[in-house]
Amino acid sequence: MAIAVGVIETQTFPAVLAAADAMVKAARVTLVKYDRSESGRQFVAVRGLVAEVKRAMEAGLAAADACPGAAEVTTHIIIPNPEENIEAVLPIEFTPQSEPFWV
Structure with missing residues (x-):
């Protein structure tokens, strides 16, 4: 099962909230x-199956772009099946806080 990570960066908190x-x-x-x-x-950042992360990113980007004001998406990326070393170093791992919501 290929688990991906998707990240969206925005200029404002309302845009990132809408995206999330x-x-x-x-x-x-x-x-x-x-x-x-x-x-x-x-x-x-979100994690899930590759197809699910792609669908989530499309929705998140649309929601962030729809925010009024200067809610600009500065960058975004999807990484399918990141290497174990990346998960160990960067803040993309499942945490105890996110475990109850793991789908």
Whole structure:
């Protein structure tokens, strides 16, 4: 079973909130990380099956772009089946907080 990771970075918190909400509603994915990145930008990461992450990312990008104001998506990526070393180093692993929501 190939588990992917999808990440969306936006300029504003409302946009990343809208993206996260749309992502978990549109597909069977687990939100594993939210944080601030450089220059106050916000990012959200989801994990799930590759097809589910692709569907979630489409919904998340549409929701973030639909936010009023300067809700600009700065970048996004889907990585299918990331290597074990990447999961150990970067903040994309399932955490105790995300485990109850793992789908």
